[in-house]
Amino acid sequence: MPFFSVIIPVYNKEKYAQAAVKSVLNQTFTDFELIIVNDCSTDNSRKEVSKIISEQIKTIEHLENKGLSASRNTGIKNATGNFIAFLDADDEWKPDFLATIKSLISTFPEAQLFATNYEELYADGIKVIHNQKLSKLGNDFLVDDFFELNLGKPIYFPGSLCVKKTVFDEIGYFDEKITYSEDIDFNIRTNLKFKLAYSTKALVTYTMFSENQITNSSVKNKVFPDLNQYEIYTENKFSLKKYLDFNRYIFARKFKAQNDLERFQKVTSEINFKNLNYKQKLLLRLPNSIVNLIFKTKSLFLKKGFMVSTYD
Structure with missing residues (x-):
């Protein structure tokens, strides 16, 4: 049984998916399985990802396009690790992301949510790191009030989050009816009930531009969290x-x-x-x-x- 199960949902990200997968395989902590969920991509995403050969990779093909939440849920339900980490197909991890999460798990046994800071990558190559003021709380710390700390740029996004698998048994999965900002609904449910351990290291590159990026798309017909x-x-x-x-x-x-x-x-x-x-x-x-x-x-x-x- 691997320590981590890493889930990458893929939908039409042929230019980015290989780099995302490689950033996982290049982790310094190597006790993980990588579950790639192809959500009926219509471009060459599947072909690009299949070029990477590793015994750690398991690929699951949706028979119909179900959306991001459903893809994450498919990965969770097929995961064998005790800790679930997420990465979107247009983002990348720094090599010590999983090692840092493992350290948080060991240091803060009372926590069941674990996350790091991140950098935002813009189209012109500029990278911006937010939440640097949090370093006054320490390099690694247990978050006292998630909601108070998130009245601005989020202190984490799904690609920098790891969740103990038992959490899903208690609060359920991602709401598949929500098609915009589903992570906000999930964050409320999890942080109301569980403790979050956090590292201020920016260990994830969050791409602010890419094909089919939902944050840049039309909100028409999108279902927002209630x-x-x-x-x-x-x-x-x-x-x-x-x-x-x-x-x-x-x-x-x-x-x-x-x-x-x-x-x-x-x-x-x-x-x-x-x-x-x-x-x-x-x-x-x-x-x-x-x-x-x-x-x-x-x-x-x-x-x-x-x-x-x-x-x-």
């Missing part, structure tokens, strides 16, 4: 209430940018604006033409190596 179902937990956890409103702001901004005014009005009506900062409130009220100009200016700053954010 954040209202978690309001019942906010009475004794105010940080969760702020986290819900922060993500409603993110959703509202997306709806507004794509002129989905019905859903924009619905989600903004659910926000307690006391939980947003002045920049976030302003962006929701400005016309799209001005917001687009602001984000174009933000992109110019990024090319100069400066990150301007509405999260601070």
Whole structure:
């Protein structure tokens, strides 16, 4: 039985999938199996991945396209390791990612969730590391309040997360009905119940551009998480209430940018604006033409190596 089961869902990522797989096989900690779930790719993803030969690789083929959550769930259900790590097919791990997760598992036995920081890779080759202020809490630490720490750039994303397999027995799998921001729903369910151990090392490269990347695609017909179902937990956890409103702001901004005014009005009506900062409130009220100009200016700053954010 391997220590880790690593799951890579693949759907039309022929330019990136090989690099993702190789970044797993190049880990310094080698006690793992790699489960690749091909979700009916229509490009050459399957062909590219099949060029890599390793006894550690198991490939599963979906007979129909089921989506990212279903692909992750397929991997989880076929995993034999006690710890499940995820990597999307357009992202990459640094060689010591699994070794660092193994160290977190040994150091913090009370935790059942484990994650590291990450770097964002943009189309022009610029890499940005966020959450560096967390180093004041130590290089490795047990997170006291996940929701409070995630009122800005997430401290981890699925590609930098590892979950003890027994967690899925208690809280279930990824919600396959959700087709946009499914990780937010999963993060709420897991972090309400389990402890998270965290390393501030940026050990994952998160690609901010690629084919079929859902964060850059249209939200039309996408199913978003129902954040209202978690309001019942906010009475004794105010940080969760702020986290819900922060993500409603993110959703509202997306709806507004794509002129989905019905859903924009619905989600903004659910926000307690006391939980947003002045920049976030302003962006929701400005016309799209001005917001687009602001984000174009933000992109110019990024090319100069400066990150301007509405999260601070």
